[in-house]
Amino acid sequence: METLSDSFLLPISPDRAWRLFTADGERRWVAGWEPTFPAGDDDELPGTVFTTESSGLPTFWVVTSVEPGRRLGYAKVTPGDLAGSVTVELSPTDDEDSTQVTVTYRLTALDDAARPGLADFARTFPEFLAGWRRAILEQATGGIPEP
Numbered sequence: 001m002e003t004l005s006d007s008f009l010l011p012i013s014p015d016r017a018w019r020l021f022t023a024d025g026e027r028r029w030v031a032g033w034e035p036t037f038p039a040g041d042d043d044e045l046p047g048t049v050f051t052t053e054s055s056g057l058p059t060f061w062v063v064t065s066v067e068p069g070r071r072l073g074y075a076k077v078t079p080g081d082l083a084g085s086v087t088v089e090l091s092p093t094d095d096e097d098s099t100q101v102t103v104t105y106r107l108t109a110l111d112d113a114a115r116p117g118l119a120d121f122a123r124t125f126p127e128f129l130a131g132w133r134r135a136i137l138e139q140a141t142g143g144i145p146e147p
Contacts, residue, residue: 001084002118004125005104008133014090015069017099020136021088022072023050023061029132029139035061044068057081081114082107103129 010017019025023035023043035050042048048063057078065073070090077083084107091100109115121128
């Protein structure tokens, strides 16, 4: 298992930032992010299942934890590739209109062929999260709904 964790700051409150990391909220800033919900669209309840596509492969997600304004957790499985969890934790800063976002991936390669891809992801993880911050600032912060 590979554990990857890093943080970045957003110039919005945790209550507003939290909505950006729900399955539906990520549509605002992740290019090509189109989750589908087999049982409906309530992405803020533990147990909710949704699917996405990653590099042409289906990925299955389960919402594992929800603490509005503080934390979201997901289980993630891409058959034949990777499985694990993703956690997004939001912490207020001294400035009440800023949020420290900490993202932790715990991933396991499901076969030998997936190991190099996981190693590449681990190597570039800080840049990956820097891309999240850029995309959020460019695409989403002006249109984030109030809690």
